[in-house]
Amino acid sequence: MTQVRTTKPFIEVLSGRRQPVPPIWMMRQAGRYLPEYREVRAKAGSFLDLCFTPELAAEVTLQPIRRFSFDAAIIFSDILVIPHALGREVHFEVGEGPRLRPLDTPDQAEALGARADFGKLKPVYEALRRVRRELDPKIALIGFCGAPWTVATYMVAGQGTPDQAPARIMAYRYPQAFTKIIDVLVESSIQYLLGQLDAGADVLQIFDTWAGVLPPREFMRWSIEPTRRIVEGVRKKAPDAKIIGFPRGAGALLPQYVETTGVDAVSIDWAAEPSLIRDRVQTRVAVQGNLDPVALIAGGAALDQAIDDVLANFGNGRLIFNLGHGIQPETPIAHVDQMLKRVRAYQG
Amino acid sequence: MTQVRTTKPFIEVLSGRRQPVPPIWMMRQAGRYLPEYREVRAKAGSFLDLCFTPELAAEVTLQPIRRFSFDAAIIFSDILVIPHALGREVHFEVGEGPRLRPLDTPDQAEALGARADFGKLKPVYEALRRVRRELDPKIALIGFCGAPWTVATYMVAGQGTPDQAPARIMAYRYPQAFTKIIDVLVESSIQYLLGQLDAGADVLQIFDTWAGVLPPREFMRWSIEPTRRIVEGVRKKAPDAKIIGFPRGAGALLPQYVETTGVDAVSIDWAAEPSLIRDRVQTRVAVQGNLDPVALIAGGAALDQAIDDVLANFGNGRLIFNLGHGIQPETPIAHVDQMLKRVRAYQG
Numbered sequence: 164m165t166q167v168r169t170t171k172p173f174i175e176v177l178s179g180r181r182q183p184v185p186p187i188w189m190m191r192q193a194g195r196y197l198p199e200y201r202e203v204r205a206k207a208g209s210f211l212d213l214c215f216t217p218e219l220a221a222e223v224t225l226q227p228i229r230r231f232s233f234d235a236a237i238i239f240s241d242i243l244v245i246p247h248a249l250g251r252e253v254h255f256e257v258g259e260g261p262r263l264r265p266l267d268t269p270d271q272a273e274a275l276g277a278r279a280d281f282g283k284l285k286p287v288y289e290a291l292r293r294v295r296r297e298l299d300p301k302i303a304l305i306g307f308c309g310a311p312w313t314v315a316t317y318m319v320a321g322q323g324t325p326d327q328a329p330a331r332i333m334a335y336r337y338p339q340a341f342t343k344i345i346d347v348l349v350e351s352s353i354q355y356l357l358g359q360l361d362a363g364a365d366v367l368q369i370f371d372t373w374a375g376v377l378p379p380r381e382f383m384r385w386s387i388e389p390t391r392r393i394v395e396g397v398r399k400k401a402p403d404a405k406i407i408g409f410p411r412g413a414g415a416l417l418p419q420y421v422e423t424t425g426v427d428a429v430s431i432d433w434a435a436e437p438s439l440i441r442d443r444v445q446t447r448v449a450v451q452g453n454l455d456p457v458a459l460i461a462g463g464a465a466l467d468q469a470i471d472d473v474l475a476n477f478g479n480g481r482l483i484f485n486l487g488h489g490i491q492p493e494t495p496i497a498h499v500d501q502m503l504k505r506v507r508a509y510q511g
Numbered sequence: 512m513t514q515v516r517t518t519k520p521f522i523e524v525l526s527g528r529r530q531p532v533p534p535i536w537m538m539r540q541a542g543r544y545l546p547e548y549r550e551v552r553a554k555a556g557s558f559l560d561l562c563f564t565p566e567l568a569a570e571v572t573l574q575p576i577r578r579f580s581f582d583a584a585i586i587f588s589d590i591l592v593i594p595h596a597l598g599r600e601v602h603f604e605v606g607e608g609p610r611l612r613p614l615d616t617p618d619q620a621e622a623l624g625a626r627a628d629f630g631k632l633k634p635v636y637e638a639l640r641r642v643r644r645e646l647d648p649k650i651a652l653i654g655f656c657g658a659p660w661t662v663a664t665y666m667v668a669g670q671g672t673p674d675q676a677p678a679r680i681m682a683y684r685y686p687q688a689f690t691k692i693i694d695v696l697v698e699s700s701i702q703y704l705l706g707q708l709d710a711g712a713d714v715l716q717i718f719d720t721w722a723g724v725l726p727p728r729e730f731m732r733w734s735i736e737p738t739r740r741i742v743e744g745v746r747k748k749a750p751d752a753k754i755i756g757f758p759r760g761a762g763a764l765l766p767q768y769v770e771t772t773g774v775d776a777v778s779i780d781w782a783a784e785p786s787l788i789r790d791r792v793q794t795r796v797a798v799q800g801n802l803d804p805v806a807l808i809a810g811g812a813a814l815d816q817a818i819d820d821v822l823a824n825f826g827n828g829r830l831i832f833n834l835g836h837g838i839q840p841e842t843p844i845a846h847v848d849q850m851l852k853r854v855r856a857y858q859g
Contacts, residue, residue: 433726491676
């Protein structure tokens with residue numbers, strides 16, 4: 164008797180097999196543009212309460228799958244759960260983003276505990292297990308973490324800033340202390356990602372939202388190299404782990420990123436130049452992206468054109484259709500339907 | 512009797528002749544990091560009062576030249592003087608940036624007057640004349656305007672926003688109305704730049720601060736094409752006009768920008784990938800940049816390293832040494848001295 168093996172189109176693409184219709188999901192697909200999300204969010208206490216309550220986190224993770232049948236679910240969580248587990252308590256100001264106690268002196272960096280309290284992250288694993296049980300086997304489940312650079316920018320500044328200058332200044336002034344922060348984050352991220360695989364994630368994504376503010380030398384040191392170490396560390400225990408990197412704004416540094424880190428795919432932002440990506444990135448790894456989230460807000464003919472551009476630019480190679488950044492809260496749901504219909508009608 | 516012609520190293524580089532020591536200036540060199548600027552600023556009423564009072568604008572333009580002997584002075588003004596002259600009154604909230612009445616419907620765009628009231632801009636021309644009279648003939652004088660895309664983003668949103676989504680949405684939804692805004696800005700900018708040349712500017716810079724938020728198709732349409740028309744329009748009357756473009760964040764789209772617009776130089780931000788710039792940009796035009804302004808805040812060995820990287824990356828070609836973006840108010844003056852000493856000691 165032969166075993167029927169259910170293939171996931173999303174995993175197929177990551178494994179080197181282009182799909183005629185590109186698998187599709189959206190960054191921040193579990194979010195405020197959905198009325199069913201807003202309903203659950205209103206019931207939860209704080210944003211972190213929602214992340215750390217397995218039944219609620221699982222519920223909002225599954226909502227966009229039920230509505231849109233995306234090819235992947237991404238666990239509802241936040242990149243700052245790791246600093247939280249490291250004792251740098253995080254809270255979220257409504258409409259303003261995260262707030263932490265800033266960590267911007269060498270002394271504070273040296274005092275940072277080397278090991279996260281992974282007990283605090285158990286609810287994330289539990290949410291993954293719940294989603295896994297309910298998820299159609301054809302749909303991939305994505306776990307994630309922030310890249311050490313991006314997580315460190317929030318830890319140093321204590322919040323988001325226009326171009327994360329506080330962390331850049333600290334990295335220039337106190338490279339040794341900053342290295343300590345990065346090293347702690349590399350180790351914690353490896354453990355956290357392995358925990359997510361163990362709890363049922365098929366794929367891992369590493370979000371480096373602030374990679375684009377770094378000059379080439381610092382990009383190599385603070386974005387590429389720590390990401391490479393995480394990929395290596397995860398694969399030491401889980402050799403087949405599928406990993407997607409997202410160094411937002413990396414531009415012409417993307418080829419170096421994919422060559423060095425060993426990721427299976429990169430997520431690209433909407434401003435990426437297509438021929439560079441085709442010639443020097445998509446030849447090595449799968450590409451995920453890169454619809455302008457603002458085109459999805461605008462809708463109409465402009466949205467159709469923007470979708471067609473993504474398909475024309477990258478559809479001949481291994482593509483996971485996605486946005487170039489997270490979906491915005493004001494996006495009309497009808498525009499998501501319009502996008503899905505058009506992408507799924509693609510004859511590539 | 513032969514006439515002694517004073518050459519300006521800055522103009523030499525723009526004219527195709529690399530200088531062994533790269534000429535140097537800093538974006539926002541007349542600014543809050545200087546105590547003498549803060550003193551004048553405190554005497555002026557609003558920020559626009561300072562821009563529109565010729566003796567004060569000339570004074571702050573000359574301050575960094577007196578202190579640092581830069582190779583270029585840039586007239587103290589703002590990119591939003593054109594909307595101001597178009598009847599979209601601008602004011603500046605202290606610490607928050609510009610505020611205008613938003614212009615975000617097709618009706619408002621159609622109602623926009625086609626011609627600026629250039630009478631409002633006469634104080635800028637007068638300030639240029641004053642600076643010209645006092646400036647050492649070896650030092651270049653730069654006039655400037657904002658690129659139509661960037662100016663339009665402020666006109667539409669009425670202020671700066673994290674990624675200027677309001678203008679992007681309007682351009683997607685109402686391309687015809689948005690084209691009207693761009694067309695008005697192209698024509699006004701040509702007249703304004705010609706006026707600045709006439710008043711004594713040697714060089715013109717077009718600041719496209721928000722170019723980097725545009726996908727490739729929109730970058731071509733809203734950044735490159737209007738800039739090309741401005742360069743063409745200026746050169747129709749002033750064939751030898753030297754023009755620098757600064758499409759910040761253009762990344763791998765920079766080669767297309769220089770090929771199409773016809774600028775003599777591009778200013779590049781600190782995250783630019785060096786080999787792309789050397790191989791496909793500096794082969795055609797001069798390159799201006801691209802020290803990380805945050806390295807200039809940090810100082811020390813990290814600043815030396817960052818300076819050396821700029822010189823090593825671009826010093827073999829035509830280079831104007833500058834920052835990758837404006838100098839920040841908290842930058843120590845001693846670090847500017849450190850930078851000048853190191854760049855001027857360069858043996859290229």
